[in-house]
Amino acid sequence: MTGSNRLLSEEGLLDWFQTGRRHAVNGCERVACSGGDVFVKWAPTPRILAESRGLDALEERLEGSVPAPRACAMVSADVSAMALPWMDHAPWTNAHWEHLAEVLASLSLPHGTPFGWTRDNFIGPTPQVNTQTQDWVEFVRWSRLVPMLDRLNLRAAAEPFLQELDRWVPRAPIPSLCHGDLWMGNVIPGNDNTCILIDPAVHVGDVWADVAMLMLFGSPPGRFHAALADKAGSGPPTAECMTVYQMYHVLNHAILFGGAYIDQARRQINMLNRALSNRQ
Numbered sequence: 470m471t472g473s474n475r476l477l478s479e480e481g482l483l484d485w486f487q488t489g490r491r492h493a494v495n496g497c498e499r500v501a502c503s504g505g506d507v508f509v510k511w512a513p514t515p516r517i518l519a520e521s522r523g524l525d526a527l528e529e530r531l532e533g534s535v536p537a538p539r540a541c542a543m544v545s546a547d548v549s550a551m552a553l554p555w556m557d558h559a560p561w562t563n564a565h566w567e568h569l570a571e572v573l574a575s576l577s578l579p580h581g582t583p584f585g586w587t588r589d590n591f592i593g594p595t596p597q598v599n600t601q602t603q604d605w606v607e608f609v610r611w612s613r614l615v616p617m618l619d620r621l622n623l624r625a626a627a628e629p630f631l632q633e634l635d636r637w638v639p640r641a642p643i644p645s646l647c648h649g650d651l652w653m654g655n656v657i658p659g660n661d662n663t664c665i666l667i668d669p670a671v672h673v674g675d676v677w678a679d680v681a682m683l684m685l686f687g688s689p690p691g692r693f694h695a696a697l698a699d700k701a702g703s704g705p706p707t708a709e710c711m712t713v714y715q716m717y718h719v720l721n722h723a724i725l726f727g728g729a730y731i732d733q734a735r736r737q738i739n740m741l742n743r744a745l746s747n748r749q
Contacts, residue, residue: 472502473506475504479552482540482541482542482550483543486511494513496513496514497509508552511544511548514543517541517550517551519591520551521539521551523590524539527669529672534664536554536665538550541655550606556665557660559659563719565662565664566692566696568692570700571700573671574701577676577701578673579703580641580643580644581603582644583601583673584674585600590672593716594647597613597674603642604675605641609634609638609714609717613717617721617723627738633745636748637707638710639710642674643702647674647676648669648679649669649670649679650669650670652680654686675706677711682715682723684711709744716734719734720734
């Protein structure tokens with residue numbers, strides 16, 4: 470057992486990692502410490518650095534809604550590690566959902582803030598393109614869907630709706646600092662009815678793209694949507710727009726896991742192409 474204060478420092482994290490002779494490129498471990506357990510994860514250095522920068526960006530706007538303190542250390546030539554306080558999960562309540570709506574609404578940015586990010590990062594292990602632009606439709610097309618579709622050889626099938634994205638996707642939604650990978654596993658409901666965000670893939674975008682990810686693998690209650698719409702100043706987009714936002718994550722899962730996710734991506738492509746035909 471070691472002290473949590475030491476493990477949550479760069480020097481202590483490096484000592485712990487090297488003492489354990491951990492050789493895997495990717496891994497995670499809950500470490501029992503005096504003063505409170507610590508969660509340690511390690512991965513190729515670019516991924517850990519991207520996650521750390523994302524947490525820093527969120528922390529600048531969200532007091533108390535990201536893990537702190539935390540530490541990062543390069544533990545080998547190609548691998549870095551991050552240490553965070555261990556956080557127990559409480560059962561979800563309406564208060565958690567209301568707090569999450571407040572958190573997402575507070576990430577709104579001034580009109581004119583470019584969509585994208587100052588650098589590319591990662592969505593899980595997959596490289597994420599963040600080329601900045603003032604046009605959200607172009608960002609969704611070229612920095613989100615096309616890179617994934619190309620990797621899966623699905624771009625030709627998707628070309629009809631790709632050319633007509635502006636029928637559903639707004640060109641200038643209210644800019645928001647998006648978490649980017651906001652499934653339920655990356656939101657920790659705490660014992661104090663507040664939520665902590667972890668493992669971001671940050672970029673500036675439409676807050677409802679984060680909600681689309683929540684809905685892909687979870688079921689946020691109606692009061693969450695209403696609270697967010699009220700606080701963020703914009704209501705949910707069309708069902709087709711939410712499908713476009715979800716498709717990015719389905720394509721990523723298809724790249725990582727194949728199988729049923731490829732079938733799901735094809736169904737989404739076909740549905741959007743049919744919806745386009747029905748409107749013509």
